[in-house]
Amino acid sequence: MEPSLEGSFPIDEREECNDTIHHSDVFFSSIKNGTSRFVPIHRDCKHHRLRNACLCHCYYNSVVEKKKATKMSEKQASIGKVLLAWYDQHARILPWRGSQDPYHIWLSEIMLQQTRVDTVMDYYRKWLEACPTLESFAEADEEQVLKKWQGLGYYSRVRHFHQAAKQVIQTYGVDYPKDIQQWLELPGVGAYTAAAICSIAFQRTTPVFDGNVLRVMSRMLEIKENPKEKKVQKLLLDIAKEWMDPQRPGDYNQAMMDLGATICLPNGAPKCDICPLSASCGIAFSDSWRVIPPKKERKVRKVEERTVFIYCVKDKIFLKKRSKKGLLAGLWELPSVSHSSKEIHVEEDLLLSHDIVEKEVLAEPIFLHVFSHLEWRMKVRVIYLREVPLELKGVWASFEDLTEKYSIPTAFADILHWYRTKGEIKIQKT
Numbered sequence: 001m002e003p004s005l006e007g008s009f010p011i012d013e014r015e016e017c018n019d020t021i022h023h024s025d026v027f028f029s030s031i032k033n034g035t036s037r038f039v040p041i042h043r044d045c046k047h048h049r050l051r052n053a054c055l056c057h058c059y060y061n062s063v064v065e066k067k068k069a070t071k072m073s074e075k076q077a078s079i080g081k082v083l084l085a086w087y088d089q090h091a092r093i094l095p096w097r098g099s100q101d102p103y104h105i106w107l108s109e110i111m112l113q114q115t116r117v118d119t120v121m122d123y124y125r126k127w128l129e130a131c132p133t134l135e136s137f138a139e140a141d142e143e144q145v146l147k148k149w150q151g152l153g154y155y156s157r158v159r160h161f162h163q164a165a166k167q168v169i170q171t172y173g174v175d176y177p178k179d180i181q182q183w184l185e186l187p188g189v190g191a192y193t194a195a196a197i198c199s200i201a202f203q204r205t206t207p208v209f210d211g212n213v214l215r216v217m218s219r220m221l222e223i224k225e226n227p228k229e230k231k232v233q234k235l236l237l238d239i240a241k242e243w244m245d246p247q248r249p250g251d252y253n254q255a256m257m258d259l260g261a262t263i264c265l266p267n268g269a270p271k272c273d274i275c276p277l278s279a280s281c282g283i284a285f286s287d288s289w290r291v292i293p294p295k296k297e298r299k300v301r302k303v304e305e306r307t308v309f310i311y312c313v314k315d316k317i318f319l320k321k322r323s324k325k326g327l328l329a330g331l332w333e334l335p336s337v338s339h340s341s342k343e344i345h346v347e348e349d350l351l352l353s354h355d356i357v358e359k360e361v362l363a364e365p366i367f368l369h370v371f372s373h374l375e376w377r378m379k380v381r382v383i384y385l386r387e388v389p390l391e392l393k394g395v396w397a398s399f400e401d402l403t404e405k406y407s408i409p410t411a412f413a414d415i416l417h418w419y420r421t422k423g424e425i426k427i428q429k430t
Ligand code: SF4
Pocket: 216, 219, 220, 263, 264, 265, 270, 271, 272, 275, 276, 277, 278, 279, 281, 282, 283, 284, 285, 289
């Protein structure tokens, strides 16, 4: 079949073409010496003075190139087949694999955002025991939902997921949206999640682009630019659609993700010797993996020293709710203050007016909690009070409640766990 060059090279990019814009820097794929290696095309462009300058016009107008492109298209299609053959043998065994239930796929994709597969597996199983259907999830109380999510972090994911579930039930009843645009209108559903659900549950040819896929494709096609740039993404989308087997788009997407996670690794050398796509890869067995895709500059995290207070009255511990906006929004926490703020004195003044049974500064260990942009270093002060101070607005929770009822972010749950194992004797004393 004649390939659609129109689709591959959007008009607006060709019109932009001039001597200073090197579209070949983005990449173009070619057949070299009859093999399927993808290499940048470098040859004279009759429209431009510069050698290796933009190739769009040459490529677009040349009959020879069209023929080559046909071959290229055939080779590209075979990439999908080779990949699927590998996937059939080596797919990771994951609890959500094999399910075509949109709720299962949606849940796994939301959990997997920013979270390791190993961590997600257990949460996923327990979640489905508690909320086996989208309806049961949509009807669940938000506090219960947050409690089930406890430890997975990035709580806005589950809040959006919950809102979106309610929206789907309200708008579509027992059915699901099947169109990618409809999914994109739901809270918390981005291009990646929508494409994954539509391809796996509804067999739509919607390629996904997560870090794994972008890395594999960048290396295959020897793209040196940041694959998240818009112009590169556009090209990757065209190519991915050609590689994708329309009979098995969901498997194709999952195969790409598996290849990136297990063979074309994010850290360290890719395992080109066992990669099914090495014959088609632009950088196979070379050192270029060190620079493709280009590494992001790591932002330096801000470090914040904090003191966390464990207020105890008899066998109860004080928890307060975080504000509805910002970091760990709406979750339950132990009161804490940053050393850089004046609040620490306010907290101490408050306690001076109460009958403190005992105060204990727990210097060791210092608890660390790392967010994407921030690191908390926390020391703990345990304060045993004779009676509940009315100024403290929150709840007094038993250990049972801490385990069963309140959603407490890991930063504080770790402290409570440590305190619980060290502190039970103290509680008896009061
Ligand atoms: S051949 Fe090597 S670099 Fe290329 S996709 Fe496979 S693992 Fe990655």
